[in-house]
Amino acid sequence: MKRRLIASAAAALITLSTAAYADVVKFGIIAPFSGPFAVWGKQFKDSVEAFQKLNGKSVNGHEIQIIWRDEGAGDASKSRQFAEELILREKVNVLGGFALTPDALAVSEVISESKTPTIILNAATSIVTRKSPYFLRVSMTVAQYVSPLGGWAVQNGIKSIYTMVSDYAPGIDAQDEFLSGFEKAGGKVLGKDRVPLNVTDFAPYMERALQSKADGLFIFAPAGAPSVAMVREFERRGLKAAGMKLLGTGEMQEIFLPSFGDSILGAISSTHYTESNQRPENIAFRKALTEVAGKDAVPDMASIAVWDALGLVYETVKALGPKFTGDQAIDFMKSKTINSPRGPISWDPKERDIIQNVYIREVKKVDGKLINVDLATYEKVRDPWKDNHPDAK
Amino acid sequence: MTNQQQATTQQQILAPAAMSRPFSPAMLWHLLPWVIALIFFFVGDGYHSLGTNILVMILFALSLDLALGYAGIITLGHAAFFGAGAYAAGIFAIHFNADPVLGLLAATAIAGLLGLLTGMLILHTRGETLLMLTLAIAAIFYEIANHARWLTGGDDGLSGIRVTPVFGLFRFDLWGKTAFLYALSVLFIWFIIAALVVRSPFGRSLDGIRQNTKRMRAIGTPVWWRLVAMYSLSAAMAGSAGALTAQSTRLVGLSTLELLTSGIVAVMLVLGGERRLYGAFIGAAIYVVVQDFAGSISPFIWMFVIGFLLIIIVLFFEGGLMGIIDSVVAKLKGKADASGQTGKRT
Structure with a gap:
């Protein structure tokens, strides 16, 4: 009896640890796929596919899953609603997106409360990152x-x-x-x-x-x-x-x-990004992009932002594993320096805003x-x- | 309008249907939307924000139904009042008082007043001219909000809205449960007002104005004032919807004033069915839910789904989804009880 108990406990432990090993890390992206800014969504998606083609869909066996939401023509109430759904229902580990500033500002309260690291992929008004300690910007400010x-x-x-x-x-x-x-x-x-x-x-x-x-x-x-x-x-x-x-x-x-x-x-x-620069990172980036989206595919600010955001997420999972708190993730991300296709990028640790060429x-x-x-x-x-x-x- | 129809209208003016109708079990159907909403409140964890957005859009579509459906005021600028209400509630909360009910009342009053003023200006006209004028007014509102950056935040949106607990008791929790119930209560109050208004002699006279303005004028109805009054009421209601979105999102963007917003709410109304109070309920709920779910399966297809639905409904089903439901109900009733009331709901 005792032996059986120990055996089943061991079995349970093994299942548990393999379960922990093959975790899914979810990255929810709220971006426009319809309406006047739909091109942003398309560029995001192409770039994500290119990134996952080049770097794989998992890090150390942990699958990185991207969950998309369409914010349409830009609507703060939709953006907030999607953020809540992604955090509460989908239990995303990292949130990202936001073409327009109001859509980013609308989620600041939610992500502060849930402590969800949130990567801004465009919204270029300076003030945004001060609205929540869990914002980090990979795009730029005007x-x-x-x-x-x-x-x-x-x-x-x-x-x-x-x-x-x-x-x-x-x-x-x-x-x-x-x-x-x-x-x-x-x-x-x-x-x-x-x-x-x-x-x-x-x-x-x-x-x-x-x-x-x-x-x-x-x-x-x-x-x-x-x-x-x-x-x-x-x-x-x-x-x-x-x-x-x-x-x-x-x-x-x-x-x-x-x-x-x-x-x-x-x-x-x-x-902040010269599309035809000859850095090896950029050559690899453009090659992957043309393989996914056709030979005429040209990257833009949207493509480069989501590319680097994914880079950050992959690095985070590599360093912290599939389970991390919002504070750990943000602290880790803002201390990184990345050799992006656009050139070296890093973050101001206090403002969590990007520093770049x-x-x-x-x-x-x-x-x-x-x-x-x-x-x-x-x-x-x-x-x-x-x-x-x-x-x- | 045939003589017979007119006779019924006259009769109903003398004896408004809602007040004289005896109780029948069929009336329990009126509880359905509210019961669904309450069930959703208990089981819809993680979707309360979606629910609140649906309630807000229902209220907005209902307000458009009053103006467009019942009074026949052709407008493509109703977002002007939705946005005005949203900004009014936001600015009121930031600069005067963060109490949500006060903010809601202030926003409603301001939107109603704007509806009154602009209505007095434009309701002398009908048809395309009116349509253009509503568009122009919405464009003016949009530009004012875009330029008055010191007040509205312009393109960056109005942020920093704080909301104190409702009646000092119910805190707006992060996951939107309070906001949902709050929006539901506001919708319920407005629904009762709308139902009373459209069944009142005043509402009936607007029915007449929509169908034959000249005749109504001939029998001595003050047509212009009636239209202005209904437009203003509708604007106040749209303002309430705007205030709800401002208070639940705590951010107001220029998109609340955009032409697209006016268009979307019109689509919702046509989808659900005009001149049927519940049309707004069905239309707004379907639109938002399809947008949400089709959007999460593939963000690329939801507009196609909505567009397809709209075309089918406009081509084949006059009266929208509510029209379909009405005709099915009428058929069932006809079979069950040939002498039963099959009077079309207005």
């Missing part, structure tokens, strides 16, 4: 990737500027950040324009910019249809022919370049293809907004 551009422009012969931004919070933040660097370096501002978000005809705005006779035009528009229309009008209205330099950020991502044709040559942009690039034609070529690299750029507002909550 202020971060715009900040070096103003100073660079003045040093490179653009002495006067006209700005044209979409009339919403990120647009205005971008304009202010650009102008602060530009004016500090001694540049002259000849005009500031704001374009309502739903405008599709940029002709009158471009006409005003042309009249200003500035050396350069700084633009900021939501990446996608609006930014493409804005950039096209720049050429069509003869601003390029008049010798104006086009400066922007996400508008000149490689993924959009084919829709402009050669007129885009010479456009300057500043972002920002690249100033120019559109050039290489081997018959339009790509961005780095002109300057600003290393380890922090989010300047946080440094300027140390106490903002």
